[in-house]
Amino acid sequence: MHAASEAHTPSERPRILLVDDLPANLAVLVEFLQDDYELRLAPSGERALELARQLPRPQLILLDVMMPGLDGYETCRRLKADPLTQHIPVIFLTARNEEQDEMLGLSLGAVDYLSKPVSMAILHARVRTHLQLHAVAEFFRDKSALLDAEVQRRTEEVESLQDAVVIALVSLGEARDHETGNHLRRTQHYVLELAEALSDHPRFAGALPPEQRRVLFKSAPLHDIGKVGIPDAILLKPGRLSPEEFELMKNHTVLGHAALVRAEQYLGRRLAFFECAKEVALSHQEWWDGSGYPQGLAGEAIPLSARLMAVADVYDALISRRPYKKPWTHADAVAHIQKESGTHFDPDVVAAFTALAPRFAEIAAQFRDPDEAG
Incomplete structure (x- = not known):
């Protein structure tokens, strides 16, 4: 029974x-x-x-x-x-x-x-x-x-909103500085290539995991957002800036950093995205030998994200057309950056750039400005 x-x-x-x-x-x-x-x-x-x-x-x-x-x-x-x-x-x-x-x-x-x-x-x-x-x-x-799925959904929503804000800010910058064109997109990809190449370098062990590289890629377009606060007479001047004008132009690093600090304070929490964006906005014009601006940082006191951006930013500026100069050839731009290794740039970042030079040329061609196409 x-x-x-x-x-x-x-x-x-x-x-x-x-x-x-x-x-x-x-x-x-x-x-x-x-x-x-x-x-x-x-x-x-x-x-x-x-x-x-x-x-x-x-x-x-x-x-x-x-x-x-x-x-x-x-x-x-x-x-x-x-x-x-x-x-x-x-x-x-x-x-x-x-x-x-x-x-x-x-x-x-x-x-x-x-x-x-x-x-x-x-x-x-x-x-x-x-x-x-x-x-x-x-x-x-x-x-x-279900909770994991909800967290993933919320995370994707936040990231989508973050991406939309970045696009809006970048578009605002491009509207004021029409010569920027695809500069921000190119530098974004240059920086990612450098970060991936250096992710297993002994000097940078642990500093460039996949998540940090993703954050760097997303925040890189904001490196020049402070130019929104520069007067048109300086920002759009069709020629070289005077020493006084250049001093005012330098403020774009501080202005961009301050804007991102305020945004983070309004949010009320620290995010890796803002940390990286603040670094590249403030410090991408620092030089390895300490002669850059705005703080005169030298060597490893310069955030790694900013050291990567420095190479990407200068390379793209050299190969791009400006009212006061013709575009340099890819070979000349590479040679200039190699020459500045140890003075303007971190030598290990320059070594990675040298190995990646053909890839930089491909990115430049992929995202070339419309007036330079063909």
């Missing part, structure tokens, strides 16, 4: 996979469990693995140990190694009742180990308990997956 029925409807009944090579043993289990559970039968470990993967998957497996072919231990090991079946609880039902046998079964991931002949009342209680625990675990796994 088996335990009282739990009155499940057929569609609601928990699914149990019974695995035993002896039909008589399966028949006993079926007689005891069939009223309360949806049962699947497997006469071997190999068949058990097949049925466990089929949808809807079982919610519990009762598994014999001593079977020809795949024994119960190896079957359990394979179930737990498969992402599709690893969360299905396994109860061993076996005549092997030595302590080391039980320890082995539990070490393989089984939730319980019952020795034959098993009390049907105990089996019923264990089955019900582990089905309930499995249902709770599945509930929390589902909730965790």
